[in-house]
Amino acid sequence: QVQLVESGGGLVQAGGSLRLSCAASGRPASMYAMGWFRQVPGKEREFVAAINWSGGNTYYADSVKGRFTISRDNAKNTVYLQMNSLQPEDTAIYYCAARPTAIYTASARYDYWGQGTQVTVAS
Secondary structure (H helix, E strand, O other): OEEEEEEEOOEOOOOOOOOEEEEOOOHHHHHHEEEEEEEOOOOOOOOEEOOOOOOOEEEEOOOOOEEHHHHHHHHHEEEEEOOOOOHHHHOEEEEEEEEEEEOOOHHHHOOEEEEOOEEEEEE
């Protein structure tokens, strides 16, 4: 089992940047593929980005492609989401998730979740 804790959220102006971190504990993060999802109240959780265990394979939602970058440092058991050119529509609670082996875009495929971190982009 793995525990996940997100950090790095906050309030930023449109066009600004934030870097989210997801620290894993309990088992080595290198055992898991990791994903970032986001959710706005009243809407379903939305896939943002995912990365495989080695960092050699990544996948992004079309809405963030070219603006967001997912990466990982297995020595630190941490996954990152660098978010650039943020827009008000990026406002959401961002969640980190983990699952064994392959990456998926469906939230139901992930076994472990963090508590989320709020990202607010002001226009």
